[in-house]
Amino acid sequence: MNCLVAPHWSRPCFREASHSDPVSPGKILDDETLCRAGYTQHNKDGNPKIGLIRSSDLAKGELSIWREGEGTAKLEEIVDVLGSHNPPGEELLWVFGVPAGELRNLVPGGPICAIDDTDCGQGERHKAHGTLAACDHLGFRTLEKPDESPAFMSVRRALHEIFRRNILWTKLK
Numbered sequence: 001m002n003c004l005v006a007p008h009w010s011r012p013c014f015r016e017a018s019h020s021d022p023v024s025p026g027k028i029l030d031d032e033t034l035c036r037a038g039y040t041q042h043n044k045d046g047n048p049k050i051g052l053i054r055s056s057d058l059a060k061g062e063l064s065i066w067r068e069g070e071g072t073a074k075l076e077e078i079v080d081v082l083g084s085h086n087p088p089g090e091e092l093l094w095v096f097g098v099p100a101g102e103l104r105n106l107v108p109g110g111p112i113c114a115i116d117d118t119d120c121g122q123g124e125r126h127k128a129h130g131t132l133a134a135c136d137h138l139g140f141r142t143l144e145k146p147d148e149s150p151a152f153m154s155v156r157r158a159l160h161e162i163f164r165r166n167i168l169w170t171k172l173k
Contacts (some may be wrong), residue, residue, distance in 0.1 A: 008110070013046050016114065018145070021079060023098040023126070023127050024118050025115050025116075025127050028065070028100050030071065030100050031101065032103030033068040033100075034067060034079050034098055034100050034103060034132070035096060035097040036063075036066060036163050037066075037092055037094070037096075038093055040093060052154045055146050055156060058146070059152065060134075061115075061139045062131050063131055063133065064120070064130075064131060066078045066082070066130070067130055068097060068168075072127055073126075074173060077128070078095060080090070081126065091171070095167075096163040096166050097168040098161045103162070108152075110154060110158075111134070111135040112155065115129050115130055115133060117129060117133070
């Protein structure tokens, strides 16, 4: 899948190409596994649900991922980091992971960027941290109500489904 905003309509787009942080190991490669955390299930309107792909984070282009691979982090380290940074009142139950190349090409007409972004928030940086974002050309950042956009929901649903199918670690045995 080509980035819709890059010169010559190809990768890497300007967001994927930048990695100036000295903590960074560099651009995210297609064969790197990108991980998402699955915390305690919560009830939404009486239905158990895992908050795996938050609409607000995806719309802003700030959906955190963790890079598993040589030069970034091993799965055990990712589990330790995610388990020690739980949202209040939640427990890490799963770690899901998908190769970056599969995520980039997941939705026809909706390219997803895997961005090297070591900023974990609250002043913390980690070489294995990154973010997923839809191509800027799709305009998700400007949506007032992302969940009302069919294009946005298509990308969100596809990300949710592919991560759910690819469990790398589970606390539940």
